[in-house]
Amino acid sequence: MKELTLPLSKEEILSLRAGECVELSGTVYTARDCAHKRFLELLEKGEKLPFDPKGAFLYYAGPCPAPAGKACGSCGPTTSARMNAYAPRLLKEGLGGMIGKGEMSAETRNALQECGAVYFAAIGGAGAVYGNAIRRAELVAFPDLLSEGVYRLEVERFPLVVAYDAHGGNLY
Amino acid sequence: MRTLDTKEISNAVYALALKAGRTLTESCRHALACAAEKETGAARFALDTILENGEVARAEEMPVCQDTGMAVVLLSIGQEVFLTGDPLREAVDDGVRRAYADGFFRKSICDPLTRKNTRDNTPAHLHVEIVGGDRVEIAFLPKGFGSENMSRLFMLTPAEGKEGILKAIVDTVREAGSRPCPPVYVGVGIGGSFDGCALLAKKALTREVGSVNPREDVAEIEREALARINALGIGPQGFHGNTTALGVSCEVAPTHIAGLPVAVNIQCHCIRFEKVTL
Structure with a gap:
């Protein structure tokens, strides 16, 4: 199992191949449908995103609330295809890539390849495993969206599979 | 005629919701374990992670999946039962509300147009069937989207x-x-x-x-x-x-x-x- 720590260098991203199982540690940002809609509205208005997109990884997820003694509740991936409308635009802002579940569109796959980014598949439905691997969780934007807000997560050894690599490789 | 306070239905919904959110059914766990034996590579990795997840959820009392779902409640009420107390709909929603708060479950229900969250995972999706007898059967299915x-x-x-x-x-x-x-x-x-x-x-x-x-x-x-x-x-x-x-x-x-x-x-x-x- 390959172990990766964020931020990833361009070389590290380019070395990944679709189908590889990895363990990923470091900082990721959660975002779902509503947060993505707002990201694009901010960009349209020429305003800054609530996180630095350069090399950042978005995790398509909305966690359960944290019980006492835990940084975060269950937090598995949501269906990535719903973010197809937004992903290519955000990749052009310099994202290192995304983490989610399931296939994405040809347009998103092309954008990943053009931008030298990678898409990791997390295991859908394994919310307890991922929630338990989160060491810190901090809300950084859109508190009104509740679980759909943007959280900065410090994750430790997230079990992932490279689904789309930066060379057009496609696990699906 | 048997009298039943809807508070008892509310408490039963509460207990069922808490357990369901944290537990895979035994037949599901068995089917996943059998499936894992037949897979290799990334598919095997996925099933092994899913099986491990079931164990983590049980040990840590965490929701199995962060999508703790829309609360689907199927009620069969015997026609010889006379319900007293709060209206049935309120009693069921109250059970859901308390379970989703106490279990640290995600609240995933919103208005379809404004997308504004109801903040307590209500209303439950409630089906009621009137059957013979004097028993009340309650089934709880948290349905992910x-x-x-x-x-x-x-x-x-x-x-x-x-x-x-x-x-x-x-x-x-x-x-x-x-x-x-x-x-x-x-x-x-x-x-x-x-x-x-x-x-x-x-x-x-x-x-x-x-x-x-x-x-x-x-x-x-x-x-x-x-x-x-x-x-x-x-x-x-x-x-x-x-x-x-x-x-x-x-x-x-x-x-x-x-x-x-x-x-x-x-x-x-x-x-x-x-x-x-x-």
Whole structure:
């Protein structure tokens, strides 16, 4: 199992191949449908995103609330295809890539390849495993969206599979 | 006549919701473990992670999946029961509200247009059936929407028959691909009306994985559909492999002479279902 720590260098991203199982540690940002809609509205208005997109990884997820003694509740991936409308635009802002579940569109796959980014598949439905691997969780934007807000997560050894690599490789 | 305070129904819903959110059914866990033996590579990695997840959820008392779902409550109330106390709808919603707060479950219910969250996961999706006797049976099914979104309803013609039903089921799973968290469990309603058919499909999901419809012609559709689905090769999480579905469960009801409704309700591999009789 390959172990990766964020931020990833361009070389590290380019070395990944679709189908590889990895363990990923470091900082990721959660975002779902509503947060993505707002990201694009901010960009349209020429305003800054609530996180630095350069090399950042978005995790398509909305966690359960944290019980006492835990940084975060269950937090598995949501269906990535719903973010197809937004992903290519955000990749052009310099994202290192995304983490989610399931296939994405040809347009998103092309954008990943053009931008030298990678898409990791997390295991859908394994919310307890991922929630338990989160060491810190901090809300950084859109508190009104509740679980759909943007959280900065410090994750430790997230079990992932490279689904789309930066060379057009496609696990699906 | 038996008198029952709806507070007891509320407390039962509370207990069922808490347990369901944190627990895979035993038949689901067994089916996943058997499936893991048949897979390799990324597909095996996915199933091993899913099985580990069930253990972590149990040990840490965490929700199995962060999508703790829309609260589907199926109530069968004996006609000899006289309900007292708060109105039934309020009692059920109160049980859901308390369980989702105390369990640290995600609140996932919102207005369809404004998308404003109701903040307590209510209202529950409540079905009430009046039956004979003096018992109240409560079934609780937290339904995630990654899989619900991939569900379909078909108003087939009688001429399409068994082959049309099989095509509807297999096409739905094929088009869903990796999105509903395969391996899936497929609930199928055959017959009834437009709405009744969808309810049959939902009720089919409350059967244990591996159970068989007592009608041989229906059981034959279940077997054939499962074989065709697993021949698609989508596999766990869409990573290819032999296990795209853990089971197909069909329920039938009489329909109109002009129609053949078929509803296909997809359930992800996180099969969570609890029931109790009061």
